[in-house]
Amino acid sequence: MNMARFAGIGMTSERTRARMVERLREQGIRDMMVLSAMAQVPRHAFVSEALAIRAYEDTALPIGFGQTISQPYSVARMIEVMRNGRELHRVLEVGGGCGYQAAVLSRLVREVYSIERIASLLGQARRTVRELRLSNVKLKHGDGQLGLPEMAPFDGIVLAAAASDVPQALLAQLADGGRMVLPKGVGEQQMLVMIERQGDVFSEQELEMVHFVPLLTGVA
Numbered sequence: 001m002n003m004a005r006f007a008g009i010g011m012t013s014e015r016t017r018a019r020m021v022e023r024l025r026e027q028g029i030r031d032m033m034v035l036s037a038m039a040q041v042p043r044h045a046f047v048s049e050a051l052a053i054r055a056y057e058d059t060a061l062p063i064g065f066g067q068t069i070s071q072p073y074s075v076a077r078m079i080e081v082m083r084n085g086r087e088l089h090r091v092l093e094v095g096g097g098c099g100y101q102a103a104v105l106s107r108l109v110r111e112v113y114s115i116e117r118i119a120s121l122l123g124q125a126r127r128t129v130r131e132l133r134l135s136n137v138k139l140k141h142g143d144g145q146l147g148l149p150e151m152a153p154f155d156g157i158v159l160a161a162a163a164s165d166v167p168q169a170l171l172a173q174l175a176d177g178g179r180m181v182l183p184k185g186v187g188e189q190q191m192l193v194m195i196e197r198q199g200d201v202f203s204e205q206e207l208e209m210v211h212f213v214p215l216l217t218g219v220a
């Protein structure tokens with residue numbers, strides 16, 4: 001790890017992170033594996049030095065290119081719902097951004113694939129993931145709506161950007177018994193939705209209102 005980048009926050013970050021995890025518990029996150037993963041990943045390493053001091057607040061923060069690092073609660077909630085207490089072997093994330101959620105997933109899942117459409121953001125994410133030595137995270141450049149058919153099926157799929165409609169290609173890449181979690185809707189009004197696959201039947205459940213950046217088409 002490049003210590004210069006994280007200077008000044010190292011010693012305090014573990015304590016503030018423990019407080020963040022305590023808040024997540026109060027907010028209703030129950031899965032101990034998820035809480036433990038959230039406690040392990042240094043969120044401050046995924047934001048600029050100027051914002052590192054705010055890294056353990058429960059808010060989204062800017063990461064450049066008009067994008068944000070997701071709120072800790074959203075990250076924990078989506079993973080908890082997708083996991084459903086199961087052991088996950090292979091998971092796909094759409095909208096990798098700075099790589100934070102992929103890093104949390106890497107503590108819980110054997111193989112994490114994450115697609116990001118903005119090449120420069122992907123470069124930053126690759127650097128951080130490498131510095132933290134998260135060797136089971138594979139970051140890909142592309143339009144995540146198409147998924148990664150060559151790596152399918154996935155035990156779980158999570159979208160970090162809001163879709164107006166469920167991308168059909170992703171449903172086809174979900175393993176039997178698998179769960180996909182995504183924010184659905186446009187503008188401020190979005191609903192976190194969980195879709196579970198049983199054979200060829202997909203059942204959809206609405207969870208709670210959320211706010212994410214929009215899922216866009218193509219690459220940048």
Ligand code: SAH
Binds near residue numbers: 070096144
């Ligand atoms: N997972 C990130 C959240 C990043 S914000 C975290 O842990 O904080 C959502 C990201 O989705 C943005 O970086 C945006 O560029 C990306 N995105 C939007 N539409 C996309 C698409 N079709 N394919 C891949 N990435 C997309």
